[in-house]
Amino acid sequence: MKFKDLREFITFLENKGELRRITTPVSWDLEISEIADRMVKQGGPALLFENVTGYDIPVLINMYGSEKRMAWALGVEHLDELVDRFQGLLGLIHGPPEGLLNKMRTLGQLVHLGSFQPKTVSRAPCQEVVLKDGDVDLFQLPIIKCWPMDGGRYITLPLVISRDPETGIQNYGTYRMQVFDGKTTGMHWQTHKVGTRHYRMNQEKGITRMDVAVALGGDPATIWTGSAPLPPDMDEMAVAGFIREDGVDLVKAQTSDLLVPAQSEIVLEGYVVPGEERAEGPFGDHTGYYSMEDEYPVFHVECITRRRDPIYPAIIVGRPPMEDYWMGKVTERLFLPAIKLILPEVVDINMPAEGIFHNLVLVSIKKEYPGQARKVMHGLWGLGLMSLAKIIIVVDHFVDVQNPSELAWRVANNIDPSRDIMITSGPLDDLDVASSTPKFGGKVGIDATQKGPEEGRQREWPPDIIMSQEIKDLVDGKWQDYGIQ
Numbered sequence: 001m002k003f004k005d006l007r008e009f010i011t012f013l014e015n016k017g018e019l020r021r022i023t024t025p026v027s028w029d030l031e032i033s034e035i036a037d038r039m040v041k042q043g044g045p046a047l048l049f050e051n052v053t054g055y056d057i058p059v060l061i062n063m064y065g066s067e068k069r070m071a072w073a074l075g076v077e078h079l080d081e082l083v084d085r086f087q088g089l090l091g092l093i094h095g096p097p098e099g100l101l102n103k104m105r106t107l108g109q110l111v112h113l114g115s116f117q118p119k120t121v122s123r124a125p126c127q128e129v130v131l132k133d134g135d136v137d138l139f140q141l142p143i144i145k146c147w148p149m150d151g152g153r154y155i156t157l158p159l160v161i162s163r164d165p166e167t168g169i170q171n172y173g174t175y176r177m178q179v180f181d182g183k184t185t186g187m188h189w190q191t192h193k194v195g196t197r198h199y200r201m202n203q204e205k206g207i208t209r210m211d212v213a214v215a216l217g218g219d220p221a222t223i224w225t226g227s228a229p230l231p232p233d234m235d236e237m238a239v240a241g242f243i244r245e246d247g248v249d250l251v252k253a254q255t256s257d258l259l260v261p262a263q264s265e266i267v268l269e270g271y272v273v274p275g276e277e278r279a280e281g282p283f284g285d286h287t288g289y290y291s292m293e294d295e296y297p298v299f300h301v302e303c304i305t306r307r308r309d310p311i312y313p314a315i316i317v318g319r320p321p322m323e324d325y326w327m328g329k330v331t332e333r334l335f336l337p338a339i340k341l342i343l344p345e346v347v348d349i350n351m352p353a354e355g356i357f358h359n360l361v362l363v364s365i366k367k368e369y370p371g372q373a374r375k376v377m378h379g380l381w382g383l384g385l386m387s388l389a390k391i392i393i394v395v396d397h398f399v400d401v402q403n404p405s406e407l408a409w410r411v412a413n414n415i416d417p418s419r420d421i422m423i424t425s426g427p428l429d430d431l432d433v434a435s436s437t438p439k440f441g442g443k444v445g446i447d448a449t450q451k452g453p454e455e456g457r458q459r460e461w462p463p464d465i466i467m468s469q470e471i472k473d474l475v476d477g478k479w480q481d482y483g484i485q
């Protein structure tokens with residue numbers, strides 16, 4: 001299962017009965033969003049709106065909106081297949097533990113050394129039509145407004161491409177973009193993201209023009225990599241190639257040296273002036289709350305390239321669960337082997353939809369010594385974007401962190417709040433709504449593992465209640481006789 005571009009994926013989903021074409025006229029103004037919200041919450045199909053009032057470009061939404069579709073998007077029937085491949089790759093990393101950074105670098109090198117490098121091509125479907133100067137008008141695209149209090153229309157599923165001014169390595173990130181007018185948008189580069197890092201580096205170097213390109217649509221694995229929290233010097237396209245088992249075709253942009261995925265539907269080319277910022281928002285966000293106005297860089301669009309008959313990809317975020325939950329679930333699964341490499345006691349991790357990734361992280365560990373749960377908390381708080389986690393709950397290896405009932409039962413029973421809750425502080429996600437000041441605030445770690453005497457618990461741990469196998473067998477054998485069913 002391999003998809004060259006978005007349309008191949010659409011055909012595949014349609015053949016599987018997982019996509020509906022909607023020909024009834026719909027508005028970009030909240031209507032698509034309301035329909036998509038209902039479908040996501042019901043586990044419904046991907047939607048292709050073919051008749052968006054005022055536009056002849058169709059809008060695709062909810063393509064990733066289930067575990068099954070997300071797996072297909074990455075070219076596998078079940079995500080476990082991909083997790084196994086990642087695990088195999090990590091197995092290649094030998095040698096003594098030299099620290100997280102070195103391990104991640106080695107991983108990066110391995111991916112780069114892989115045979116699925118991006119390939120540069122000279123002709124590309126995404127450049128069939130080239131619009132410059134007076135022909136540049138973002139309102140020619142069916143960009144949707146998602147929620148009533150939103151500050152405007154937002155591009156919600158972009159692959160924003162920028163370049164590290166020192167290494168030349170490109171970054172591809174999914175960051176929303178508010179349309180200010182036909183030629184400018186906001187660039188919602190949050191504090192801890194790689195796009196922001198590039199922006200800051202350009203600013204520090206006194207560079208006055210930072211080239212940026214934005215790819216819309218493309219093969220579904222490549223689009224997904226924009227949301228993956230890869231280390232800064234790791235090229236998302238190498239990872240996309242590894243996932244697809246085929247290098248991503250890249251083409252030089254028309255107005256800069258940036259390389260953009262050739263199979264994109266639409267590409268916006270332009271620049272950001274480091275230091276030029278303006279109010280962006282409000283926006284109905286992943287948290288289920290509006291993110292209110294804040295200052296963010298401005299993206300100036302100089303050129304739009306596109307296919308002759310482009311498809312516009314969109315997504316909405318809002319009160320969970322939303323489509324992005326499935327995108328994040330893949331990240332959780334694929335990054336688990338890498339986390340285990342650094343923290344070998346980790347058995348499983350669950351970042352439930354309600355916790356929108358950075359708010360709540362549930363971890364099970366194979367505990368071997370006192371204080372190990374706290375070691376894991378600190379380890380996770382030192383690990384890339386996991387540093388933004390607000391609540392980390394650690395349980396023993398035999399607790400299924402994917403089962404909310406089991407987890408709540410164990411946690412509520414196992415903790416003595418005066419002993420097992422660790423309050424600390426650190427960096428927080430820009431989207432956090434509770435902290436006293438933006439970007440920094442409190443964090444809590446809850447150690448719900450079974451504690452021993454060294455951890456201050458002098459009593460014996462009581463056994464779990466489990467019926468004897470003899471009685472279970474007896475009841476199984478007589479089940480029909482009871483006449484209950």
Ligand SMILES: Cc1cc2nc3c(=O)[nH]c(=O)nc-3n(C[C@H](O)[C@H](O)[C@H](O)COP(=O)(O)O)c2cc1C
Nearest residue numbers: 173174175176188189190193194195227228229324
């Ligand atoms: C649908 C969607 C929208 C997102 N919007 C933003 C955003 O506006 N700003 C942001 O910084 N991160 C946003 N993210 C999260 C980033 O894509 C994610 O943190 C990713 O790792 C960033 O890439 P980077 O690590 O290369 O910076 C969004 C993710 C998804 C799935």
